[in-house]
Structures are given as C-alpha cells and as structure tokens.
Amino acid sequence: MNTNAPTSMQGNLIRYGVYIVLYLLVFGLKSLSVLGSKVHLVGVVFFVLFSAVVLLFYIRRFNREKSRYFKPAFSLSFLGDYGFILGMTILVIASRIFIAYLQAKGRIPLTRYQMVYAKKDSTPLFWFLIFSHGFILPVLQQFLTVGFFFNYGFRKDSLITGILGIICSGLFFSVLNFQCSLSLFIIDAIIGMTLAWSYLYSQSLWIPMYLAILNGIFAILLI
Numbered sequence: 059m060n061t062n063a064p065t066s067m068q069g070n071l072i073r074y075g076v077y078i079v080l081y082l083l084v085f086g087l088k089s090l091s092v093l094g095s096k097v098h099l100v101g102v103v104f105f106v107l108f109s110a111v112v113l114l115f116y117i118r119r120f121n122r123e124k125s126r127y128f129k130p131a132f133s134l135s136f137l138g139d140y141g142f143i144l145g146m147t148i149l150v151i152a153s154r155i156f157i158a159y160l161q162a163k164g165r166i167p168l169t170r171y172q173m174v175y176a177k178k179d180s181t182p183l184f185w186f187l188i189f190s191h192g193f194i195l196p197v198l199q200q201f202l203t204v205g206f207f208f209n210y211g212f213r214k215d216s217l218i219t220g221i222l223g224i225i226c227s228g229l230f231f232s233v234l235n236f237q238c239s240l241s242l243f244i245i246d247a248i249i250g251m252t253l254a255w256s257y258l259y260s261q262s263l264w265i266p267m268y269l270a271i272l273n274g275i276f277a278i279l280l281i
Contacts (some may be wrong), residue, residue, distance in 0.1 A: 063146065070211075071210075071212040073119075073206075073210075074202075074206055074210055075082055077116065077119075077123065077201070077202060077206055078114070078202065080112045080116075081198050081199075081234065082106060082200055083108065083112075083114070084105070084109045084112055084194065084195070084198060085103065085195065085234075085236075086197070087104055087108055088105055088107040088190045088194075089108075090105075091104075091105045091186065091190075092171075092174060092183065092186065094238060095177045095178035095180075095183070096178070096183075097182045097183050097186050101137075102186060106189075107192070108199075109190075109194045109266065110135075112198065113194065113197065114200065116198065116201045117188075118261070119206075120201060120205050120206065120209075123206075124209070126178035130135050131162050139260075141233075142259070142260070143268075144264070146252075146256060146265075146269055147224070147269075147272065149252075150252075150273050150274055150276070151272065153249070153273075154273060154277060154280055155275035155276075157245060157277075157280075158280035158281075160220070165168050165228075166239070166241045167238075167239050167241070167242065168236075168240060168281070169237065169242060169277070170236070170238065171191055171235060172277070172278075172281050174253065175187055175278065175281055176281055187278050188275060188278055191274050191277070191278060192271060192274040192275040192277075192278055193271055193275075195274070196267070196271050196273065196274040197267055197270070197271065198271035199231060199234050199235075200253065200263060200266050200267045200270050200273065201233065201263075202226045202230070203228075203230050203231040203250060203253070203254065204227060204253060204254055204257045204263065204266050205263050207223075207226075207227055207230065207238070207268075208223055208227070208254075209210070209260075211223070211226075212226075215262070220258055223252060223258070224251050224254040224255055224258065226251035227250055227253075227254035228248065228251030228252075228253075228254060229247050229250070230243075230246040230250070231246060231247065231250025231251075231254075232247040232250055232255065233252065249273060252269075253266040253269055253270055254266070256269060
C-alpha cells in the first residue's frame with residue numbers, strides 16, 4: 059500500500075500523529091517557559107526556536123499536500139469578500155468582549171494562562187502570552203483542526219460531511235486548548251466550529267488563522 063497516496067488512511071494517520079506530537083512539544087515548551095508566573099529566558103528561547111521550526115514544517119507540508127492532492131476548486135483571497143472579513147472580525151471581537159464580561163462577573167472561570175497573567179501583571183509575561191497564545195498556538199491549531207484535519211478526514215463534498223467536520227473540528231480545537239472547565243470547553247468548541255466554518259466558506263486557511271489570532275490576542279488584552 060502506498061502510504062503517500064491521499065486516500066491512504068494509514069499514511070494520513072501517521073502524518074497527522076506526527077503533527078500532533080510536534081504541537082504537544084510546542085505546548086509543553088510554552089508551559090516550561092512560564093513557571094511560577096515568571097518568564098524564563100532559556101525556556102522562551104527554546105520555545106521560539108522550536109515553534110518556528112514546527113511552523114515552517116507545517117507550512118511546507120500543507121502547501122505540498124494542497125498542491126499535490128487537495129487543491130480546491132476555488133479559494134477566497136483574504137480581502138476577496140470585505141463584508142465577510144469585516145463581519146467575522148466584529149463577531150470575534152464582540153464574542154471576546156462578552157466572554158470577558160462573563161469572566162469579570164464570575165460566571166465563567168479564567169483560562170490557565172489568563173490566571174497566570176492575572177496573578178503577575180508583568181510586561182515580559184504579557185508579550186510572551188501575546189506571542190505564544192496570540193500567534194504561535196492559534197496558527198498551529200488551525201493547521202491541526204482545519205487544514206490537515208479537513209484534508210485527511212472530511213474531503214467529501216456534501217452537507218452532512220461539512221456539518222460533521224465542523225462539529226469535530228470545534229471539539230478538537232477545544233481539546234487542544236486543554237481547558238479545565240466545562241463552560242470554557244464549550245466556548246472554545248463553539249469558537250473552533252466558527253473557525254472551521256470560515257475555512258469551508260472561503261477554502262482559504264489564511265482566514266481562520268487571522269480569526270484565531272484575533273481571538274487569541276483579545277483573550278489576553280481583555281483579561
């Protein structure tokens with residue numbers, strides 16, 4: 059059996075497993091970079107270098123597979139639909155403001171990294187969280203929960219496949235954020251489903267990436 063073929067379940071599972079392991083290593087290095095609410099320079103250096111390597115690997119693999127196996131019939135450019143981009147931007151920001159309001163009222167808890175920042179409001183910690191949770195992790199997550207995810211598991215062009223893919227993608231997005239409360243898990247799942255829908259609508263990975271980065275950054279700014 060040719061494991062490089064796009065229809066090879068074994069090959070796709072192996073490749074996807076490698077991508078997940080790399081993400082977990084990045085997440086682990088991120089956690090080691092902040093211990094006791096203090097940013098450790100050595101840990102940050104390793105995190106930055108390793109995450110850069112993983113990101114470049116993801117991009118190379120995704121572009122190779124997209125052009126070879128999974129090239130879509132169309133792909134919406136980033137500014138190809140101003141109304142869609144503007145509407146989704148407003149939706150993400152408004153959602154983050156509403157979530158921050160509920161957190162301020164004690165209706166839902168803070169995430170782990172929000173609690174770390176709330177305990178020690180420092181400039182190095184702020185910029186590290188902006189870099190890690192506002193950029194690196196959201197981008198890597200979109201490769202895993204949208205890009206490779208739909209390429210390997212939900213390529214069939216049907217409404218049922220699309221809906222099932224959106225639901226599974228949202229749940230996996232929430233899992234990758236390692237939330238410790240049911241309410242946060244549900245919120246992240248809804249956000250993940252929205253990102254997946256934006257990908258299916260546009261057939262462009264740049265759009266859910268942009269929205270994920272926006273979501274991550276505002277989650278930190280509104281603590």
